[in-house]
Amino acid sequence: MRFLKGHGTENDFVILPDPDNELEVSAALVATVCDRRTGLGADGVLHVVRTKLAPEVAALAGEAEWFMDYRNADGSMAEMCGNGARVFARYLVDAGLAAPGELPVATRGGVKRVRLEREGDVSVEMGPPTLLGESRTSVAGHDYTGLCVDMGNPHLACLIGEPVAQLDLTHQPGFDTSDFPAGVNIELINVVGPRRVVMRVFERGSGETRSCGTGAVASVVAAAHLAGESLGTWTVEVLGGTLTVTLEKDTTYLAGPAVLVASGEFLLP
Amino acid sequence: MRFLKGHGTENDFVILPDPDNELEVSAALVATVCDRRTGLGADGVLHVVRTKLAPEVAALAGEAEWFMDYRNADGSMAEMCGNGARVFARYLVDAGLAAPGELPVATRGGVKRVRLEREGDVSVEMGPPTLLGESRTSVAGHDYTGLCVDMGNPHLACLIGEPVAQLDLTHQPGFDTSDFPAGVNIELINVVGPRRVVMRVFERGSGETRSCGTGAVASVVAAAHLAGESLGTWTVEVLGGTLTVTLEKDTTYLAGPAVLVASGEFLLP
DSSP states (O other), rough: OOEEEETTTTTEEEEEOOOTOOSSSOHHHHHHHTTTOOOOOOOEEEEEEEGGOOOOGGTTTOOOOOEEEOOOEEEEEOOOOOOHHHHHHHHHHHHTTSOOOOOEEEEETEEEEEOSSSSSSSEOOOOOOOEEEEEEEEEETTEEEEEEESSSSSSEEOOOSSSGOOOOSSOOOOEOOTOTTTEEEEEEEEEEEEEEEEEEETTTTEEEEEEEEEHHHHHHHHHHHHHHTSSSSEEEEETTTTEEEEEOSOOOOEOOOOOEEEEEOOOOO | OOEEEEEEEEEEEEEEEEOOOOOOOHHHHHHOOOOTSSOOSEEEEEEEGGGOOGGGGGGGGGTTTTTEEEETTTSSSOOOHHHHHHHHHHHHTTSSSSSEEEEEEEEETTTEEEEOSSOOOEEEEEEOOOEEEEEEEEEETTTEEEEEESSSHHHHHHHOSSOGGGGSSSOOOOOOOTTTTTOOOOEEEEEEEEEEEEEEEETHHHHHHSSSSHHHHHHHHHHHHHOOOOEEEEEEEEEEEEEEEEEEEEEEEEEOOOEEEEEEEEEEO
């Protein structure tokens, strides 16, 4: 089975090119491929299929030639992954399946616009955020207040005074389950300059990660809100690198590096 | 750059075939390749070179055609790696570079005998252990006594009463730095049947790992010593699978699965 591997700010993916939707990508196969010791190792799989040949999104075939069939590392399906969409677009252009520039990508969350050049950053439209008031978290015995931001998935974005580099995020932070009955992604944020933040993130179901696309957008939405701003471009430093988030009137964009590091054959067990 | 990936009881390796010793395998390249998010991800690199073309071991060319140039994930050189030698031999036979059966492999620790069939387990000669008396460790506030075993590298093998599955090995266990001035690999062991042990291991410089070949041998040496035995075959259950250790009069053998999971091209940054 042919594969490529790539990452965006150290959020890493195995790409499975399958234009004609011939592979049976079971949850067990995804989990095998994503195992970091017995497989290739990744945060998720980007299964690349022509939209018109994927029944669940075939209605989008007129808008987007390619479907990003995204799977989490445990094999479960997901609607969308911002860093994944950037790596997905990088693959399509590198493989000659799409032209550089603006590119629509079909996902289970609808068609997303991605923009890239042959070199440099890739940006992806992340859609509008929804601000939902305040809630609280506790991290290693300290309580913080943050803003609830829905990006299709739930976030609690907390601007704090202590340097985030010193936080202990080994364990699940506490949160209010009446505000977040299905769990929440928690961002801890320092404002370190004009429209510049440092973020660490504890992802629902994964623990602390090196980067989180929706978390970067949620962090900027919260920081801008507290600064009395609603438009503009912000820089977000995460453990895995640097992202740029742009707030527009009706949508948001996430930009950053997206690179391919290997290609080959996976030897099925 | 061409690569393969394989593992033995979840101790995983990137194999870099380079028969004519043409690659410049710098510490930086190894660290890049072994990074689990921005590279391929592995515990170490097996650089495959014809012995006669590797100046540091060329004197062994009459005894072993192939040199296992082993590197740790941080890029440093190592003399030998038991699980690595088993995966190395699996690669040579799969690639048609060696015949199944007994195969000598040159290492910085001398020539090691490896035995394998096309299917099934691979065994490697690990050399004689040296028993060096007792020392102590403390794991999450509990003190244990163990036997010091030198396998070319230092081990402290502790048979304990508590189930090893319940130990917290998140942090570096304490040890006596006057007994181990250069650090030590620490094994915690339960005897669970006749010549059968369960082992967890905290490796010097790595933390807890899924498997450790020299640690498995050291554990059996300690368990056999306490049972008043010096010869025989033992089973060792580790987090990553099951190994078999055989004690002979003047040497030891480590056997277990060794599989290749992928092959491809690494795209140099």
